[in-house]
Amino acid sequence: MKQLVEGFAQQLRDAMDIGEKATVTFSGPKYNNVVISGMGGSGIGGNIIQSYVADKVSVPVIVNKGYTVPAFVGPDTLFIASSFSGNTEETLAAVRAAMRSDASVCFVTSGGELLRIAQENSMPYIAIPGESQQPRACLGYSLVQMLYLLHHAELLDDTFKTEVRQSINLLEELSGSIKVQASALANAFHNKLPMLYVSDAMEPVAVRFQQQISQNAKQLSHVNVFPEMSHNEIEGWQHPENLYAQAAVLLIKTSYDHPRVRLRMDLTKKVFERKAQDVLEMEARGATFLEQAFHLIHMFDWVSVYLAELNNVDPNTIDNIDNLKGELSKK
Template sequence: MKQLVEGFIQQLQHATEIGEKATVNFAPKKYSNIVIAGMGGSGIGGNLIQAYVSDKIEMPLVVNKGYDIPAFVGPDTLFIASSFSGNTEETLSGIREALAKGATLACVTSGGEVLRLSKENNFPHIIIPGDSEQPRACLGYSVVEMLYLLHYAGVLNVTFKTELAQTIALLEEQQSSMKVEASALANAFKGKLPILYAGVQFEPIAVRFQQQINENSKQLSHVNTFPEMNHNEIVGWLHPEPLFEMITVLYIRSAYDHERIRLRMDVSKKIFESKAGKVLEVQAQGSTFLEQAFSLIHIFDWVTVYLAELNNVSPNTIENINYVKGELAKV
């Protein structure tokens, strides 16, 4: 896992090359809505794209994480399925339903049944490298190729390409300082319950961080967003009191946060400081959304690798996930 995190910049570069060289043809069409289907790392990639395009496209885009797809899916839907292995059962179920409803399908995968269906039905698709045994470390491939599919479908303009290039340059420039920041955060999380708070637009980054803490560091974490948490969770900071000293709160801040969200975070911080063991902050770097999102993702991936070392666990193993899959396969 450490080598995969180290190679994240190269992954983004390679993903861009794949996207540029992809031979993808969409029939000219005006879509009414977009659905991205995926689970785990592929699913969170969809959420990241959803946040990125929220102010760039005029049609609704939803992320589907389950077996069934929304009732509105039909001939005017662009349905993008992302599955690293190509055998994710929930995503395959969605593909078959979307196909039956006449949607335009496109896929990102390394192989498996998704690739077979794509070739059999002539879906536009982009193939990503499948040699990694850690799909969650391949977020760069899934996000970048989905951006290219949206572009080739005529939904997204070319601006994202410039932002990707700027993102890669930023990561190259700040790699060393990111590792230092990540090491400090890992030490702050050791033996604690990390509670991650972000503005709503950066929820995918916070959830991704939580997932990586779970899978890489074998540790529990919790996520919520502003302003929503101000309408419910904030009241819960009364009990259980013995837990509070075990909590490290991390604020994930961005220049993209709405001014009222920044104010809410400032006001709420006083409550957390009076309760939690520690309250820390991290500020997203860069001027564009992709720069800020990917820089945070890279820092947080390093945190989880360092935290795995502190927890004396392997960041590669996912025994409980394999157990669940094995039991499901028996039915």
């Protein structure tokens, strides 16, 4: 896993090359909505894209995580299915439902049943490398290809290409300092309950971090979002005392935070400091949304790997997930 995290900037570069070489055409009408369907490491990219395109794409973009699709899905829907293996059962069920609704379905996958469906039905797809067998370590491949699909569907201009290239340069430039910061965060989270707080603009990045802590470090964490949490969860910072004594809070800040959200964070920090063992802050680097998102993603991936080492666990294995899938396959 450490080698895969190390290669994230190169993965983004390779993903750009794949996207540029992809020959994808859409013959359908102009789309009135976009649905991105995927689970886990293959699906979180859809959430990041949803945030990224909120002020760029003029039609609704939603993320679908489950077996069914919304009732509005139909002929004017661009339905993007993302599954690293191509065999994710929830995504396959959603794809079949979207096909029955005559949506325009396209795919990002390394193979499996989704690739078969795409090829047999002459549907647009972009194939990504599957050698690593680690979907959560291939976010760069899937996310970038979904951006290319939106571009080929004439919903997104090509500005994202410049932003991804700038992100690659930033990650390479900050490689050393990212590891140093990540190691310090991992030590702060060791034997603690990480409490991750972020603005609504970057919520998917914090959720991705939570997923990586779970899968790589085999450790629980908690995520909530400003400003919503200041209307409810802040009141919960009273009991039980022994739980908060083991909490390590991280406030994740970016230049995309609303000024009033920043104020809420600063005021709420005082509540955290009265209860939690550690209260930390991190500021995203970069000039654009994608630069800041990729900076945080790469940093947090390193945190999860270093935390796995501190927890003396193998970040490559996901025994509970594999066991669950095995039991489901028997039913």
